[in-house]
Amino acid sequence: MFVLPRLFCLVSSTDDLALLPALAGAGVEGFQVRDKSATTAELVDLTRVVLDAVAPYGARVVVNDRVDVALATGAAGVHLGADDLPVAAARRLAPDLLIGATCRDGEAVRRAAEEGASYAGFGPVARSGSKAGLPEPLGTRALGEAAGPLPLVAIGGVDAQVARAAREAGAHGVAVIAAVWRHPDPIAAAKELVRAVA
Numbered sequence: 611m612f613v614l615p616r617l618f619c620l621v622s623s624t625d626d627l628a629l630l631p632a633l634a635g636a637g638v639e640g641f642q643v644r645d646k647s648a649t650t651a652e653l654v655d656l657t658r659v660v661l662d663a664v665a666p667y668g669a670r671v672v673v674n675d676r677v678d679v680a681l682a683t684g685a686a687g688v689h690l691g692a693d694d695l696p697v698a699a700a701r702r703l704a705p706d707l708l709i710g711a712t713c714r715d716g717e718a719v720r721r722a723a724e725e726g727a728s729y730a731g732f733g734p735v736a737r738s739g740s741k742a743g744l745p746e747p748l749g750t751r752a753l754g755e756a757a758g759p760l761p762l763v764a765i766g767g768v769d770a771q772v773a774r775a776a777r778e779a780g781a782h783g784v785a786v787i788a789a790v791w792r793h794p795d796p797i798a799a800a801k802e803l804v805r806a807v808a
């Protein structure tokens with residue numbers, strides 16, 4: 611079984627690869643491969659490169675959306691949303707994978723737990739500029755109310771301040787895009803996030 615990271619950095623494309631060893635060396639324990647424009651073959655290649663870059667540091671890799679790619683590459687897990695394979699079906703295919711499920715309220719967290727998820731990606735906790743079509747921010751109070759059935763990974767507009775508030779409200783950890791990749795000093799930002807979720 612895999613230990614659930616406290617901090618996931620989402621990896622969106624091959625442009626992000628050069629910084630991965632430094633981020634993992636800075637204490638980022640988890641990476642999620644989320645390339646929405648990749649073909650299946652490209653996603654497999656990207657996941658393998660991410661695994662090679664961060665495995666020496668003991669970091670874990672989760673593949674967004676695609677349980678087949680997670681299994682084919684030996685990644686630690688998969689993250690599933692409402693449009694993806696249902697959690698229960700993924701769990702039947704992959705008894706040993708870390709399976710994350712996107713949840714927006716406590717009822718969804720309870721359902722994901724029953725279906726065999728390992729954690730819930732709970733969000734957006736704050737306003738995110740990285741994904742279109744998200745609902746209004748849920749806030750850390752809603753996160754606290756949803757905590758219990760599964761470890762929660764807060765996502766959406768998470769920076770170090772939001773990460774601290776999310777942890778205080780009961781989150782196990784956080785997942786980020788902009789707070790690292792759009793920061794002028796991504797490694798310093800990652801170190802600050804690592805401290806915030808410790």
Ligand SMILES: Cc1ncc(COP(=O)(O)OP(=O)(O)O)c(N)n1
Pocket residue numbers: 618642644674675689690691692694710711712713730731732733741763764765785
């Ligand atoms: C940790 C975490 N939580 C939620 C999401 C969102 O996943 P999903 O609903 O599948 O949406 P897309 O990422 O596919 O746009 C996530 N990726 N990670």
Ligand SMILES: Cc1nc(C(=O)O)sc1CCOP(=O)(O)O
Pocket residue numbers: 712732733734735737738739740741744765766767768785786787788789
């Ligand atoms: C991919 C994603 N999913 C979300 C959700 O709430 O389901 S928020 C989000 C984007 C996270 O990026 P940032 O850290 O830049 O806000």
